[in-house]
Amino acid sequence: xxxxxxxxxxxxxxxxxxxxxxxxxxRDRLIMLEIRPGEAINDGQLAAELGIGRTxxxxxxxxxxxxxxxxxxxxxxxxxxxxxxxxxADVSDVRELLEPLAARRAATNASADMRAELxxxxxTISGIDAKPDDKRELMRYDLTVHRLIYRAAGxxxxxxxxxxxxxxxxxxxxxxxxxxxxxxxxxxxxxxxxEAIADGDADRAxxxxxxxxxxxxxxxxxxx
Numbered sequence: 001x002x003x004x005x006x007x008x009x010x011x012x013x014x015x016x017x018x019x020x021x022x023x024x025x026x027r028d029r030l031i032m033l034e035i036r037p038g039e040a041i042n043d044g045q046l047a048a049e050l051g052i053g054r055t056x057x058x059x060x061x062x063x064x065x066x067x068x069x070x071x072x073x074x075x076x077x078x079x080x081x082x083x084x085x086x087x088x089a090d091v092s093d094v095r096e097l098l099e100p101l102a103a104r105r106a107a108t109n110a111s112a113d114m115r116a117e118l119x120x121x122x123x124t125i126s127g128i129d130a131k132p133d134d135k136r137e138l139m140r141y142d143l144t145v146h147r148l149i150y151r152a153a154g155x156x157x158x159x160x161x162x163x164x165x166x167x168x169x170x171x172x173x174x175x176x177x178x179x180x181x182x183x184x185x186x187x188x189x190x191x192x193x194x195e196a197i198a199d200g201d202a203d204r205a206x207x208x209x210x211x212x213x214x215x216x217x218x219x220x221x222x223x224x
Contacts, residue, residue, distance in 0.1 A: 019054045023048065024062035030069045030080055031167050032136060033145065033174045041070060041078045048078060067164055069171075083175045085224065092123065092166050092217045096210060098162055103193065103209035106152035107202040113190060114152045115198040120192035135177050136188045143170060145190045149209075172220060179223040186212075186219060 016024075026046065029035045047057045061078055064070045064129070072078045110118065125141060128134075146166045150159040189212050195203040 018056035018061040022046070022050055022052060022056045023063050026057075026064060027067070027069065027167065028127065028140075030064065031169065031170050031174070035080045035181060037080050037082045037175075039080045041080060041205060043078070047129040062096075067145075067167065069167065075148075083171045085172060085175070085220075087168065088172055088217060088220060091152070091165055091172070094165050095162070095169060095203070098158065098165070099209040099213050100206035102150050102153040102155075102158055102162055103168055103197060103205040104202040105158070106149050106153060107197045107200050108207040110152040110197060118148065118152065118194045118198040122147060122191045122198070125194075126191045128184070128187065135183050138183050139170060139177070140171075141187055142190070145187075145194065149176045149193075153199065169216065170211070171211055173216065176223050182217060186216065189215065 024033070035041065041061065043054050043057045045055045050057065061070055065072055065078075069081055070078050071081050071224070106114075106118075111130060121144070128138070141221070143166070145161060150166075151161045153159060161204070173183075189208070193205060193208040193212060196208055
C-alpha cells in the first residue's frame with residue numbers, strides 16, 4: 001500500500017501516540033476505500049497488522065465513529081460506513097463556504113516556512129506524469145494538499161471541520177473513481193491554488209478554492 005505524504009511524515013514522527021498513529025492509518029484506509037464500505041472491522045486483526053495492542057486501535061475506532069467513517073452495533077461489531085452519494089450536495093454546501101475561507105486565511109496567515117512548503121508541493125504536483133492506473137495515487141495527493149492548506153490557515157477548529165468534510169468528499173470521489181475518465185486536471189488545479197496562497201493573494205486563493213470544490217461536485221455528478 002502506498003503511503004500518503006502525510007503518512008510518510010507520521011512514520012518519522014516518534015512523538016505521535018499509538019492511538020494517533022492507528023487513527024491516522026485507519027482513517028486514510030477508510031477514506032481511500034481500502035477498507036470497503038460495509039466491511040466488518042476486526043480490532044484484533046488490525047492491532048496485529050499495526051504491531052500494537054488492541055487498546056489504541058479501539059481508541060482510534062471511537063474517533064473514527066465520530067468522524068462518520070465507522071459505525072458500531074451492539075453484539076454485532078464495528079463496520080466501515082456506507083458511502084451515501086445523496087450526501088454529496090450537503091457536503092459540497094459546507095465545503096463551498098469553508099474551503100475558500102481556509103484558502104484566504106492560509107494566504108494571510110501562513111509562515112515563511114509554510115509558504116515554502118506550499119511552493120514545494122505545487123512543484124511536485126506540476127511535475128506529475130499521470131497514467132490511467134494512477135488515479136488513487138493522485139487522490140492521495142489531493143488529501144495531502146487539502147490538509148496542508150487547512151494547517152496553513154492557522155485555525156484548528158476550521159482545520160478539524162474541513163478535514164472531516166474533505167474525508168467524506170474523498171470517499172464519494174473514490175466510489176466513482178473508476179468511472180471518471182481522468183482526475184489529473186482535478187489534482188493539477190491545486191498548483192495555481194497553492195501558488196496563490198504562497199504569494200499571499202487571498203482573494204485569488206478563495207476564488208480558486210471555490211472553483212475547485214465546484215468542479216469536484218460537477219465531475220462526480222457527471223458519472224452518476
